[in-house]
Amino acid sequence: MVKLTAKILDIDYRGVLINRIDARKIGVLDGDRVQVINENTGIFVQAFVSTTEKLIEEGSVGILYLTNKKLNASDGDPFEVRFADRPASIEYIRKKMDGGKLTADETKAIVMDIVDDILSPGEISAYITGSYIQGLDMDEVEHLTRAMVATGERLNFTSHPIVDKHSIGGVPGNKISLLVVPIIAAAGLKIPKTSSRAITGAGGTADLMEVLAPVTFSAEEVQKMTEKAGGVIVWGGATNIAPADDKIIIYEYPFKIDARGQMLASVMAKKYAAGADLVVIDIPVGRNAKVATVEEGRKLAREFIDLGDRLGMKVECAITYGESPIGHAIGVNLEVREALSILEGSEIPGSLLQKSVSIAGIALEMSGKAQNGEGPMVARELLKNGKALDKMRQIIEIQGGDPNVKAADISPGENSFNVMAPENGYVVEMNNKALITIARSAGAPNDRGAGIYLHKKKGQRVEKGEPIFTIYADRGWRLDKAVETARQLMPIIVEGMLIDRVPSGYWRPETE
Numbered sequence: 374m375v376k377l378t379a380k381i382l383d384i385d386y387r388g389v390l391i392n393r394i395d396a397r398k399i400g401v402l403d404g405d406r407v408q409v410i411n412e413n414t415g416i417f418v419q420a421f422v423s424t425t426e427k428l429i430e431e432g433s434v435g436i437l438y439l440t441n442k443k444l445n446a447s448d449g450d451p452f453e454v455r456f457a458d459r460p461a462s463i464e465y466i467r468k469k470m471d472g473g474k475l476t477a478d479e480t481k482a483i484v485m486d487i488v489d490d491i492l493s494p495g496e497i498s499a500y501i502t503g504s505y506i507q508g509l510d511m512d513e514v515e516h517l518t519r520a521m522v523a524t525g526e527r528l529n530f531t532s533h534p535i536v537d538k539h540s541i542g543g544v545p546g547n548k549i550s551l552l553v554v555p556i557i558a559a560a561g562l563k564i565p566k567t568s569s570r571a572i573t574g575a576g577g578t579a580d581l582m583e584v585l586a587p588v589t590f591s592a593e594e595v596q597k598m599t600e601k602a603g604g605v606i607v608w609g610g611a612t613n614i615a616p617a618d619d620k621i622i623i624y625e626y627p628f629k630i631d632a633r634g635q636m637l638a639s640v641m642a643k644k645y646a647a648g649a650d651l652v653v654i655d656i657p658v659g660r661n662a663k664v665a666t667v668e669e670g671r672k673l674a675r676e677f678i679d680l681g682d683r684l685g686m687k688v689e690c691a692i693t694y695g696e697s698p699i700g701h702a703i704g705v706n707l708e709v710r711e712a713l714s715i716l717e718g719s720e721i722p723g724s725l726l727q728k729s730v731s732i733a734g735i736a737l738e739m740s741g742k743a744q745n746g747e748g749p750m751v752a753r754e755l756l757k758n759g760k761a762l763d764k765m766r767q768i769i770e771i772q773g774g775d776p777n778v779k780a781a782d783i784s785p786g787e788n789s790f791n792v793m794a795p796e797n798g799y800v801v802e803m804n805n806k807a808l809i810t811i812a813r814s815a816g817a818p819n820d821r822g823a824g825i826y827l828h829k830k831k832g833q834r835v836e837k838g839e840p841i842f843t844i845y846a847d848r849g850w851r852l853d854k855a856v857e858t859a860r861q862l863m864p865i866i867v868e869g870m871l872i873d874r875v876p877s878g879y880w881r882p883e884t885e
């Protein structure tokens with residue numbers, strides 16, 4: 374153990390920086406863990422060590438911004454720094470990697486260490502990979518869900534029912550929450566909607582809503598805003614509602630994976646912690662979606678319902694068409710513009726309108742706001758009479774955005790490229806995964822203007838030379854990259870089109 378003086382570093386990451394001489398005295402190398410204890414306040418955390426010769430002088434400890442969020446220390450505070458052992462959760466992660474079944478206590482230890490930043494990115498990735506490959510059974514999924522809820526805050530509404538919806542994602546252009554939430558709230562129900570950012574896609578609901586208003590709130594603020602406006606659309610990662618969720622998702626994002634057990638827990642932990650009684654889950658099914666067949670979709674639906682039963686929530690699942698994108702727009706600004714246009718009264722695109730009223734309709738029927746079979750009609754009426762738009766404006770305003778924003782105010786990126794039909798024919802194939810890869814190449818979801826606008830959908834006729842889709846990007850070099858990706862992936866196939874030409878290679882015509 375050594376005594377060091379704090380130097381707060383404005384680096385948006387976790388850990389501590391220690392001079393190599395002090396590191397030797399403590400007995401740690403780069404990547405080891407130390408316990409750092411603020412002698413003024415008694416607050417302590419575990420942190421990863423990086424060593425330096427010059428950046429931090431002997432006698433000081435550099436504390437990175439995210440680690441200091443917990444310590445709340447100031448420059449000059451006296452610290453005790455000592456070697457820390459590897460946490461037991463690493464052994465449990467190893468157990469999962471070897472195919473073992475995790476108990477409730479083991480799962481809780483892993484989740485606590487994720488939340489407290491005790492596990493490194495590599496260790497969290499190992500946990501995700503182990504669960505992805507070995508799977509979690511329903512008991513393990515329940516343990517994970519409960520642990521994710523127990524390590525954060527919960528909303529506690531005095532009046533019920535609390536309604537919620539969630540999509541498992543995996544289908545591009547799935548901006549329906551921007552419609553479903555205001556429809557449900559306009560019916561007089563409460564819906565405290567927390568969403569993730571993109572996981573496998575080109576824009577999650579939290580990314581989309583952020584175009585219209587801030588999405589970063591405390592759990593207490595989420596509850597207060599919901600009580601006033603009937604609904605909110607916020608980023609779960611900022612709320613301290615199931616705080617492990619986002620810390621897991623950031624390691625899934627680069628691989629575009631969503632491990633089944635973690636997905637069930639991620640979705641249901643957010644619903645449970647938000648105090649939901651009635652939940653609708655959207656399960657898009659399609660060859661390039663997260664769930665490939667209707668049969669698999671039904672199996673997942675039964676798991677969501679079972680998990681809901683275990684936690685005391687009534688869950689209904691909608692198996693939805695996930696073979697092609699929802700609507701025409703993929704990517705943050707393009708999707709927000711499309712969703713707002715439906716709230717403003719447009720009936721196009723029909724797939725977006727249809728899906729939104731179907732999902733909202735299930736929630737309205739579950740809560741008794743519509744007779745059985747009439748939910749979609751009631752939802753459509755709330756769109757037609759402008760009540761859903763008014764409610765959305767109220768939600769935007771209460772979250773601190775401009776309630777007068779219109780679809781026409783939101784523009785895609787200024788760099789664009791039209792991909793033309795190579796032949797006359799019908800669009801016979803749309804590859805969701807390829808479309809997402811192209812949109813991400815263009816900069817989505819971080820660059821809000823990046824994305825794809827589909828002029829034609831599956832089954833539609835297209836003439837040679839007509840644009841099938843347009844790629845948008847905020848930066849020129851991103852557009853070039855996305856166009857190159859599109860050339861390689863060919864996400865849309867028109868009937869009769871030449872997909873590839875394979876040269877003969879070695880064969881030569883025989884000559885005399």
Ligand SMILES: O=P(O)(O)OC[C@H]1O[C@H](OP(=O)(O)O)[C@H](O)[C@@H]1O
Pocket residue numbers: 538539540541542543544549550567568569570571572573574575576577578579631
């Ligand atoms: O990026 P992929 O994996 O497609 O999906 C992730 C999206 O799906 C869910 O949508 P919602 O919150 O129900 O609207 C998540 O919250 C997230 O926004």
Ligand SMILES: O=c1cc[nH]c(=O)[nH]1
Pocket residue numbers: 540541542568569572631635636637639640
């Ligand atoms: O919120 C979500 C949605 C899909 N998958 C997840 O893991 N979490």
